[in-house]
Amino acid sequence: MSIRVFKFGGTSMGSGERIHAVTNIISMEKKHGSLVVVASAMSGVTDLIIQTTESLVGLSVEAGEYQYNQVVIQLRERHFEAINSIQLLTPSKNRSKEERWQVESVISDCLEQLKKLWSAVCYLQEISLQTRDRLLSFGEKLSVPLLSYALNMQGHQSQYLYADDFILTDHGFGEANVLGEETDQSIRRVIEPLCQERVIPVITGFCGKTRTGQTSTFGRGGSDLSATIIGAALNAEMVTLWSDVDGIYSADPRKVPEATVIPNLHYKEAAEMSFYGAKVLHQRTMIPVVEKRIPVYSKNTFNPSASGTMIHDQVQVGSHPVKACTAVQDQAIILIEGNGMAGVPGIAAMIFTALRQKNVSVTMISQSSSEVTITLAVPEPQVEQARHALNTTLQEQLNKGFIEQISVRPHVALIAVVGFGMKENSGVSGRVLGALGRANVNVLAIAQGSSELNISLAVDMEECVQGLRMIHREFELHKLDIGVDARSQIDLILFGYGQIAEKLVQLLDDRATAIKKRFGLTLRVVCVIDRSGYKLHPQGFRLQELITMKAQKSKGVALAQQADGKSAVSAIEALEDILKYRLGYPIVIDLTDSTEALPIFKRTAQLDADLVSANKAPLAVDFTDYEELMALYQSRQRLLKIEATVGAGLPxxxxxxxxxxxxxxxxxxxxxxxxxxxxxxxxxxxxxxxxxxxxxxxxxxxxxxxxxxxxxxxxxxxxxxxxxxxxxxxxxxxxxxxxxxxxxxxxxxxxxxxxxxxxxxxxxxxxxxxxxxxxxxxxxxxxxxxxxxxxxxxxxxxxxxxxxxxxxxxxxxxxxxxxxxxxxxxxxxxxxGPTVTAMGVLGDLLRIAAERA
Incomplete structure (x- = not known):
């Protein structure tokens, strides 16, 4: 039986209208097989429950009762309003007063239980971890009846389920771990019969129960983990995590505006990104599905046609080994220094034992090869607790001078550069540090494991955003992956395909071996543009394809009318399309006589490509425009070569x-x-x-x-x-x-x-x-x-x-x-003449190759 698991996040469940949109997605997807749905609380509800719970400690019983009763009224109004919206959006023939009464009754019962727990908090004036988890589970328990009701109103058969009835966990309240085989059997026992009857189970995310029946939670964002736990137990075909973004981005778009959705991620890449601040995923989401190789998709409820991100284990390195850069902020660095640590066994063990005993999470470790310094990063709220634990544990070493000092640097961010292909490509670390250096971002500490999946760097928090942007730009993460490593390529974009271009293409083919030997680079034509449109091939055209292209043009068939040709409103549109791809070293070559090419020259630099021109017109414009053009290329650190504009190939x-x-x-x-x-x-x-x-x-x-x-x-x-x-x-x-x-x-x-x-x-x-x-x-x-x-x-x-x-x-x-x-x-x-002019153009290309290689 083919089963797919869908998880819908809080924003997807945020109102009756949004829940109705979720039912439309489910209706479309149910055609392809059985569906199991995991749902989060309505957006903001879990936060409201946390805030209310914490505010009750310190209040009198009367004040506390008044406060939580107001919140219960607020929750009732919001969830009942969603019911009204769902009913209004439902065809009249499907509306059922009985079903509405039932869902209202379920929500009212949940709110009564919530009131009783809050009342206990008011009287006891404390919140145990067990009580906190039980309270937090009510966000999901309030939402799943709504989605089940909406599905039934659409003519589906649906049943809501509470995960703390059948998902078993340990007693790690707040960050519980699932009990594997027992939970798998329990999930199959509860859900498979429903799927066989074509009933859509709608299950609370985020929570489970201990063997003693106490409700536990997986931590914030834990609904993702719930979905993959259920998917693995059912041997699902796939798990799809529906949220309010188009997928997993190459960086946080709020910090790096040009960040783009990553089409494919390896499980390990996704796990690294979730640890270092990628909010789309819970840190442990991938663990259940890796062994069974179940693909996980990240998609947008509000843009369901977008392809999203696929997370799996069949990922190729592609055109670049780095997939993303992300960051976790509000960290602090602890530096432990001392010549007496060198060669002394057990120091590191003492450090980490001390931190473990205080439940301090270490987010990065860096140690010098001389063993004279150990650098740790910890969450800033825990830094004083960590410093006290280390001073206490290492008091003897401090007194004897083996350790000279334990110092703290607050307000630190950790930047992670993630990519499954780093180990197959040399120089990645150098490029990361070079990019940060150009942005004047000081690296406080750096760590890289032997798996070479992640480079972690500690920087001052105020420099984090600039650092992320420079790394993102260095690796061109805003561009589309073309599927092959392009770093050894110079990719040519031809404007105009006349006699000069024809001779240039032949020269490139004739000189390919010599150029590869001298520069270690391959020059390939990836796009040809004329007045009608363009043809592009991000992996590069073969010589015969280019010859055929020219032959068709000679017969009057414009590029846009040829096979795989594309029309374009302007040459700039064509240029922007090809430069969306993550090419090697892109060079635009203007072989036209166009007097309107100046905007193309400017856009080329803005898109971070170099330019070679045999076209004189854009360089003989008004002097002010010429100066602006030269300044633009200099500021963008791009190359503009124009030898072929005068004297063809003469130097x-x-x-x-x-x-x-x-x-x-x-x-x-x-x-x-x-x-x-x-x-x-x-x-x-x-x-x-x-x-x-x-x-x-x-x-x-x-x-x-x-x-x-x-x-x-x-x-x-x-x-x-x-x-x-x-x-x-x-x-x-x-x-x-x-x-x-x-x-x-x-x-x-x-x-x-x-x-x-x-x-x-x-x-x-x-x-x-x-x-x-x-x-x-x-x-x-x-x-x-x-x-x-x-x-x-x-x-x-x-x-x-x-x-x-x-x-x-x-x-x-x-x-x-x-x-x-x-x-x-x-x-x-x-x-x-075409031949000597083509030689002049090739000469400029080789000059760029010499500078860029």
Missing amino acids: IIETIEMLLATGDEIESIEGCFSGTLGLLMSLLEDGLSLSKAVGNAVSRGYTEPDPALDLSGIDVERKAIILGRKAKLLDQDMELTRKGLVEDQWIGQSREELYGHLSEFNDRIRERFSSAAQQGNKLRFTARVTKNKVVVGLSELASQSALGQLKGTDNIVVIYSKRYHNRPLVVSGPGA
Whole structure:
């Protein structure tokens, strides 16, 4: 018989409306087999019972009676109001006055028993642990009849049960332990017959009974444990813990706003997280189900369609060994120091025996290898009790000087970094400490067991939140697990998939082995974006997949229309989607000519990715926008590489950066910055008309996607601005002069329209070249950058000059500086074409690899 166990927490049971929502979930899930339900008290009820009970001690009998009677009235009103709501939400045909009377009678009886116990507390003026547990059990005893009633009103057969009738525990009141085999038999005896009759048992969580019949409890949050105890006894298919959150988070969302739900956790990871402050789980929840390998789900009653968190033992390490970081606050550190402890057996035993005798819980232990210091963390409310116990027990060692001092540091928090895969990955501790160091968080003590499941660190309480946020960011816990370890990967996101991208993809494949050998990294394309949308594969596309993708684009099939393609409102939407995944070292590569890419550049840095660009437009924007962009990348500690924007694969920007880094000052830069226009000049000299020369350059892949950007001189202008800003020659006071071969109004026209316009200029251009040749000169499209001045246009130069001798797509950049004043530094070579531009992009990728590896 397939049985599943559902537990609903206090917020899920918080009102009649919420209980009705719970019945809807049960109705949907009951189709899949038998259900057993465990319920908590209505939200706030257990706290109210505790507060009322504690307040009675010290009051007169009359004052106490008045107080608890007011609370009983409050509880009656709340639970009866829930009954009203349940009835109003029930189809009229299912409403039963008799059932309503029965549930009201049960609640009234519970409240009468509660009054009698409170009356006894008033007279005795003490609260034993046994009495406290019995009082606390009434929260659940008041709630389960409500849920059972609601289910019956929905047409189900349901029966409420009190767990302290059949779950057996020891006498550890307040933190009772279940008696295994006896309880399993008792649970099966009570519940299995009901399941066979298709009755839904609704059972009180949180409590059980001793062999002598006294009610006991498992501690706050113990309903989770009740559910897994019952699930294990029944060999349940699964246990689902329903609460008011979508699952178990990578950190407390109140402290780390970007925390996300963890899809899968190992039992051991969940146990560690529950100990270190993850409130969704009771600390002992996993114990009953581990041996039987029953999966436990954490889901949201108010968002039942969310997938939640699955806790099981088939968890893969995934793309990162760290799953979560969590913290427990209000701790204190006790430091025991003394050279006399070294090599002396029994000291540690004395320390822990003393603390055990006083019921002091030790939450962290750290000992130096020299045995000179022992550091303990304990709950801060227990620290003075612990210090007194240690001073008493170790008095002889203190008097003899074996122990020099026992000191206390209060207001401490313990941060736990949890992950089942730590032992398979080196450097995790270093990254944790590095992240805390960058946040100026001082680590007071650290502990890590040989299982390497958890790194625990003690920090000052006021630094805890900042520490959690930095660790969370360091391990990118806000991103989705892609299922494989990505730390040895550089993940590439391509904007644009034209000829340059095609050549780059081939280069990456050709150089893969050499890159792996040199950097220990694999470069893989995980996303390709065009104007229609994008295709993504977080594990990386194979070469053949990319070739097929390009072939389809060449046939006019946009990415969004290809298999597994996705539409996107904007490129930023696509970027945000891919960067939700926990990639290795993500790098965005802009291979477009988009003039609207500046927001993409900014969002890339904000999403903690690096960027390589062959697109000049976002870097030639208004100077203020440019400065803001550079400041953003610096503040986010991201890399922006732009070598391919000028000179394709020539090391022009790298040369300028090196000159400045070594203390040189650049005075001017001039030359021919466009391989495309250089090729046009050569073709025109050879006698081709302007229209045919442009067609030749386009067919060979040398022009911008819009050839008018080259012909107007805008492309050269952008390159000149980029070089001038890199050389610190240009700021907001820049003056610009540009005279192109065509007017700016031709930009954006179709190629057919452009060729038609160009044919009108054929004779005029031919005459200019003929006139220059008669004078022994050549025409070249040049740029010159001096302090805050840029001049771009067609120049007539001596045939034997350096610029006059240029052929084809060659670029030449002439740099004058304080060091290179009389004889300038010259960089020259092919400066256009998909292959050399792709080489420039790859060079920038390898520079990033060298810095990030």
